[in-house]
Amino acid sequence: MKRALRVALLMLLLLPVLAQAAADSPGNLAAQVNAQIVLRQVNNNVAMMADGLGAGFLPGDLPAACEPATRAAVASMSTALVRFMQETFNDPAYQRGFEQLLGSAWSAQQLQAFLDRSGDEELGVLNAEVMSAPGLQAAQDAHMARLTQAADSMMDADPGLQKALAEVNSAQQHCDAARMEPGAGT
Structure with a gap:
């Protein structure tokens, strides 16, 4: 009984360690x-890219009557595009494999040093340093290439993205019709 109690106490002491x-x-x-x-x-890069794509959907000659709806539809599409791209890139199976590559490319001390610097240093600079280990950028590039090849079919199968694109098309058709009305101004 005393031995079991000592083992239990030892385990309690060792749990934090x-x-x-x-x-x-x-x-x-x-x-x-x-x-x-x-x-x-x-994910930051994806969000910036989607914002840029969304801005490209806004024609410069929007009639005032349809501008709010078009802006809202484009914002919704940008949000859906960011979600789609992030979910697609963040595939759990790929991420587990990538984490194994990270663990083999850098020592525990180096990984901890990256984490320690992550709050103080510009993210892009730190990420470039992390990705500089042999094989990491190539793995990420290969993953992106696979996603790019399958993007059209994956986008067609995503109901949220399809709904957002339909809203943009509807808003653009409304604006085109408003432009055709006599006396329509921008």
Whole structure:
């Protein structure tokens, strides 16, 4: 009985140490670097790209009567596009494999150093340093190439994105009709 009590007490004392050791494992650190640096940078880039694409859908000669609806439809489409691209890129199976690459490319100390710097340094600069290890950028590029090849069929199958694109088309048709009305001004 005393032995079981001693073992239980020892385990209670060791739990924080074991938990910290698990938290600092290369696999866990690689997952944190991926989430806090690499994926944040990818997701930021996706959002900026979608905003740029959305702006391209706004013609310069929008009639005042249809401008609010068109802007709202384009904003909705940009949001749907960001969601679609992020969900597509953030495929869990790919991310687990990428985290293994991170864990083998960098030591636990290096991964921890990246995490320590993640709040103080520009994300793009830090991400470039993380991705500079051999094989990481190539893996990400290959993943992007696979996604690009399958993008049309995946976009056609995404109901949220299709709804948003239909709203943009409807708003554009409304604007085209408003432009044709006699006396319509911009």
